[in-house]
Amino acid sequence: MVTTLQPPIEIPREWYSIVPDLPGKLPPVIDPVTRKIADKALLHRLFIDELARHEYSNERFIPIPQEVREAYSIWRPTPLVRAKRLEKALSTPARIYYKNETVSPSGSHKANAAVAQAYFAAKQGIKRLVTSTTAGQWGTALAFGCSIFGVGCTIFMSRSSYDGKPYRKDLAEMWGAELLPSPSTRTAVGRKILEEDPHGPGTMSIAKSEALEEARGDINARNSVGSIMNFVLASQTVVGQEAIAQMAAVDDYPDVLIGCVGGGSNFSGLFWPFYRDAVAKKGPKEIELIGAESTAAPRMTMGEYIYDHADAMRTSPLFKMYTVGHRFVPPVVHSGGLRVHGSAPTLSLLLHEGKIKPVAFNQLEAFEAGSMFAAVEGILPAPETAFAIKATIDEAKRCKETGEKKTILFNLCGHGLLDIEAYREYRSGKMSPGDADPAAIRKSLAEVKSLYPWLDQSS
Numbered sequence: 408m409v410t411t412l413q414p415p416i417e418i419p420r421e422w423y424s425i426v427p428d429l430p431g432k433l434p435p436v437i438d439p440v441t442r443k444i445a446d447k448a449l450l451h452r453l454f455i456d457e458l459a460r461h462e463y464s465n466e467r468f469i470p471i472p473q474e475v476r477e478a479y480s481i482w483r484p485t486p487l488v489r490a491k492r493l494e495k496a497l498s499t500p501a502r503i504y505y506k507n508e509t510v511s512p513s514g515s516h517k518a519n520a521a522v523a524q525a526y527f528a529a530k531q532g533i534k535r536l537v538t539s540t541t542a543g544q545w546g547t548a549l550a551f552g553c554s555i556f557g558v559g560c561t562i563f564m565s566r567s568s569y570d571g572k573p574y575r576k577d578l579a580e581m582w583g584a585e586l587l588p589s590p591s592t593r594t595a596v597g598r599k600i601l602e603e604d605p606h607g608p609g610t611m612s613i614a615k616s617e618a619l620e621e622a623r624g625d626i627n628a629r630n631s632v633g634s635i636m637n638f639v640l641a642s643q644t645v646v647g648q649e650a651i652a653q654m655a656a657v658d659d660y661p662d663v664l665i666g667c668v669g670g671g672s673n674f675s676g677l678f679w680p681f682y683r684d685a686v687a688k689k690g691p692k693e694i695e696l697i698g699a700e701s702t703a704a705p706r707m708t709m710g711e712y713i714y715d716h717a718d719a720m721r722t723s724p725l726f727k728m729y730t731v732g733h734r735f736v737p738p739v740v741h742s743g744g745l746r747v748h749g750s751a752p753t754l755s756l757l758l759h760e761g762k763i764k765p766v767a768f769n770q771l772e773a774f775e776a777g778s779m780f781a782a783v784e785g786i787l788p789a790p791e792t793a794f795a796i797k798a799t800i801d802e803a804k805r806c807k808e809t810g811e812k813k814t815i816l817f818n819l820c821g822h823g824l825l826d827i828e829a830y831r832e833y834r835s836g837k838m839s840p841g842d843a844d845p846a847a848i849r850k851s852l853a854e855v856k857s858l859y860p861w862l863d864q865s866s
């Protein structure tokens with residue numbers, strides 16, 4: 408029984424940006440000091456020029472430089488796999504496919520964005536990229552990308568993940584990067600937070616503040632991000648474009664697309680090209696989009712669609728997005744990549760327009776699904792990815808009840824081979840669900856809304 412669908416498709420030549428095809432205009436990014444639309448120059452000071460330019464451009468298709476396609480050829484095109492053993496185990500009439508992004512050198516989809524950013528940094532003569540990471544997948548992916556294009560790399564990794572995932576540090580260092588636990592003593596932000604709470608677990612937004620400060624202090628460095636921004640999400644669309652070609656080769660097309668959602672990059676990378684198909688009236692049917700998040704940071708299901716900062720120290724401009732508040736500290740869970748306070752403005756807009764169905768699971772539910780997937784399909788998923796698998800299993804079970812023969816495609820966005828300690832904890836029965844406290848979310852949101860009374864914060 409051959410389940411891997413690997414027709415001779417080519418690596419895409421363009422990235423696709425959903426921005427011109429969105430159902431409404433993206434709310435502008437606001438500078439809280441001037442109270443006006445954020446100055447584009449600010450973005451250029453922080454980020455690689457090409458990344459900043461793409462952020463504001465309305466281009467639909469962006470050519471992928473040949474050097475980046477060559478780097479992609481190390482692991483792309485990635486396999487599209489029919490999960491027949493999972494279908495059988497669930498006795499479902501649904502057809503389940505997954506796009507296997509675990510085959511990248513760093514083990515996840517994050518490498519798609521990382522090589523692109525490292526390439527544009529090298530082209531601009533930038534000597535070092537500075538970034539933040541939670542689970543470490545983005546950090547190691549950027550370390551890998553930078554090693555290919557000869558760019559230095561500094562990574563701030565939130566302490567809870569730094570302590571829990573020591574092998575990510577080794578991997579990043581082997582690719583020549585420097586990886587620090589956040590909060591760290593390297594930055595003023597980190598020192599201040601450590602003074603207040605020397606043993607705090609850190610958060611993505613604290614690590615972001617540190618990365619921003621570090622990059623600002625070095626004229627030869629720029630900040631780099633692994634999600635949220637339009638360009639980052641666009642650089643993931645190689646996933647969906649390949650999937651369309653691979654599914655066409657077996658004469659199938661999804662009814663449902665599923666991805667886990669942190670900032671939103673792997674899910675958007677999968678669904679944007681299908682969304683484009685629908686807009687261009689090329690898609691044969693309407694597709695349901697299901698985004699799975701963690702109950703530790705339930706932005707989509709319990710957050711609000713308001714303006715918020717991307718970082719804890721409020722140094723970033725304000726983005727309109729689904730958020731639980733930039734100072735909210737989610738419970739420490741193993742899916743660090745979903746332990747983020749806000750999701751991408753593009754994804755948030757689509758969610759607000761009712762185009763995406765959000766679902767939330769606790770980590771016990773996700774690890775149960777991830778363990779089942781490993782047992783029947785053989786690949787151990789990253790804890791984040793296990794949330795998409797849980798949503799997929801639920802959908803397939805629903806099909807069993809209704810008899811619907813839906814085609815489900817999900818993004819197997821990362822492997823969990825470096826998360827084995829987390830699976831051990833799950834198997835020992837000592838893992839907690841890791842649900843956020845709803846009262847703490849309400850408090851955090853009230854604080855965000857009281858910060859800038861001149862802003863229209865109606866969602």
Ligand SMILES: Cc1ncc(COP(=O)(O)O)c(C=O)c1O
Nearest residue numbers: 544634669670671672673744821
């Ligand atoms: C394997 C994996 N999946 C998902 C995510 C969530 O990020 P995003 O929503 O941008 O894909 C991360 C983030 O670190 C990750 O490492």
